Amino acid sequence: MTLIFAHRGSAGTHPENTMESFIAAERSGADGIELDVHLSKDGEIVVIHDETVDRTTNGKGFVHQLSIAELKELNASYKFKTFQSFIRSPKIPTLKEVFEWMRGNDLQCNIEMKNGKIMYPLLEEKMIQLIRDYQYEERIIISSFNHYSLVHCYQLAPELETAPLYSDGLYMPWVYAHAIHAKGLHPNLKAAPDMIIQGAMADGIAVRPYTVNKESDMERLMNIQCSAIITDYPAKAVKLRRKFFK
Known part of the structure; x- marks a missing residue:
C-alpha cells in the first residue's frame, strides 16, 4: 500500500511546518509527516522551511541569526490569514516539540x-x-539535498534510514542509493517516471516522490504501488487511496 506523508504537515490547508498543520495531517489519516529543520542562533533545532523567516512569518532575517526566544515571538501563519488569531497565532515549533507530540501517535516523520x-x-x-x-x-527518515550530510548521518547512526532528495533525472538512482547507504529515494515528481520507481523498488529501495498534489499523479503512483507519496493535501490523498486499497 502506498503510504501518505503530509508535506510540511497539511500545508495545502494549514500554515506549513506548524503544530496546527501536523495535527491536521494526523487527523486526515496520513501515515507520516514531512518537515524541515534549521538551527537557531542558540543552537536549537527549529522546524521551518526557508533559511529566512521572511516568507512564512511576520518577521525578517535569517533563522541562524535569531534566538529561539526571538523565533517564538513570530506569527508563523502570517501569510495564511485565516489562521491569525488574537488569542494564539501558530508558532515556529522546535523539533523537540514535534517529538513530544509524536508520543501520542504512530506517525512516521x-x-x-x-x-x-x-x-x-x-x-x-x-x-x-x-x-x-x-x-x-x-x-x-532523514532526507536532504546535501548528500554529504546524509553520508555523515549514516556514519553517525547506521541504523537510521536516509533518503537523498533530488530534482533532476538520475540514471539507475537505486545504484546511487546503495552507494551512499540510503534505503530510500525522494525524487521530484518530474524525475520519477514509473520505470525508475519500479526499478528502485525492485532493488529494495523505497521511493517517495514530492510534491504530489494532483489526483491524476496520485492515481498513477498508487496504481504502481509506489512506496509513498509526499503531498500538501493528505486528506485528499487518503480519500483517493481508499479506492485503490480496499
Missing part, C-alpha cells in the same frame, strides 16, 4: 535537513541525539 546553503555546525549530531533520546529510530 521525514526530517529534511535544510543545510544545502548554510552549513549548520553539529546539526546532524544534535538531530540524531534527539532521535535516540526519544527512541524514534524506527519512525524517522
